[in-house]
Amino acid sequence: MFNLLRLIFIVAAIQVSAMPLKAEDGRAEDIGIMSISLRDAVKPNFGIQGSTQGAGTPNFSGVGALIPLSVSNTSLWFVDIMANYDFADRDHYSSIVDTTIKGGTISTSTRIGYRWINKEQSTLLGINAGYDSRPTASGYADSGVKVDDGYAFFQQVAVNAHATLGKLGVDAYGLIPFGETTKELNWNYNAGALSTFGGDISYELMPNLSITAGSYYQNGDYNKCLGGNEVDGFGFSSAVNYELSDSLNLGLGITHDEAFDTRYLAKFTYRFSNNQIKLSQKPATTALRSAMRTPAHRLVRLHDPTACAPNIRRLRRLLRTSPNRRRRSGLIR
Numbered sequence: 001m002f003n004l005l006r007l008i009f010i011v012a013a014i015q016v017s018a019m020p021l022k023a024e025d026g027r028a029e030d031i032g033i034m035s036i037s038l039r040d041a042v043k044p045n046f047g048i049q050g051s052t053q054g055a056g057t058p059n060f061s062g063v064g065a066l067i068p069l070s071v072s073n074t075s076l077w078f079v080d081i082m083a084n085y086d087f088a089d090r091d092h093y094s095s096i097v098d099t100t101i102k103g104g105t106i107s108t109s110t111r112i113g114y115r116w117i118n119k120e121q122s123t124l125l126g127i128n129a130g131y132d133s134r135p136t137a138s139g140y141a142d143s144g145v146k147v148d149d150g151y152a153f154f155q156q157v158a159v160n161a162h163a164t165l166g167k168l169g170v171d172a173y174g175l176i177p178f179g180e181t182t183k184e185l186n187w188n189y190n191a192g193a194l195s196t197f198g199g200d201i202s203y204e205l206m207p208n209l210s211i212t213a214g215s216y217y218q219n220g221d222y223n224k225c226l227g228g229n230e231v232d233g234f235g236f237s238s239a240v241n242y243e244l245s246d247s248l249n250l251g252l253g254i255t256h257d258e259a260f261d262t263r264y265l266a267k268f269t270y271r272f273s274n275n276q277i278k279l280s281q282k283p284a285t286t287a288l289r290s291a292m293r294t295p296a297h298r299l300v301r302l303h304d305p306t307a308c309a310p311n312i313r314r315l316r317r318l319l320r321t322s323p324n325r326r327r328r329s330g331l332i333r
Helices: 001-016 287-290 308-320 323-328
Strands: 044-051 062-069 077-086 099-101 105-117 123-141 150-165 168-177 182-184 190-206 208-225 228-243 248-257 261-272
Touching: 044 077, 062 105, 062 261, 077 123, 105 150, 105 287, 123 190, 123 287, 150 190, 150 287, 168 208, 182 208, 190 228, 228 308
Parallel strands: none
Antiparallel strands: 044 062, 044 261, 062 077, 077 105, 099 123, 105 123, 123 150, 150 168, 168 190, 182 190, 190 208, 208 228, 228 248, 248 261
């Protein structure tokens, strides 16, 4: 994985060094596309997306659509919807730490947002918010503990703010579960939806290649044994995204935090649209490209806590009983 990422960065650096200097700031007048407006670029589009499992997120593939509600030359109101089929985790590698995800459920995500771009098409500002749901079917446990299959349902609200300044992008986001956020999966494990607040900084090395680095704070998954949340700390992420065509986007990512350790993932997005700008014929600024993209951070993230083993529970109960009963149980002699 690291060798692949290193190769992508080397190729990108070589190609960027060969680019004309006049296009470095990403302004529309520098690359001769002032005739392309936001109204021309943004059209309804639909397609498919997918990803391998990550830190608290499953393997999935699904359908999605970005639907403009109101578009002018400088602003856009839109709704973006997704429905994903969740697949099973890799063999003996749980996406939520211990209990594996069995798959066979459908998660959803909806965003309503606003985007504004300046006349020079060098700056884009946007905000969106929405609702995500995730039914979860669980299977065996990686720990070797014998458990039955389980089921739970989780949901969250989300908000995201984005700015594109030249070739630089800045994102801030929050994922906030609500309702009953920790639920029983089986007799030994619960699962908790995590509140996540983070930020990403991206840079477009060339019109079809960008890199991203970010940090996030995650909190949640109440553990009765500990008397508090099992997850409470910061993590780091990085990614490489490559637009193979005007419709297909490929990505490789890595995250690291104390709760999930290091996780790798690969993802793709394919959108069908006859009206999108052809990258090879009419190159768009970074800001205009951002205006056409589907929002990020759409998944409910889960973590299952350290189990409260039955013998531990029994031990605690016995410690509260009389000495005679503790002696009969073998706890004391």
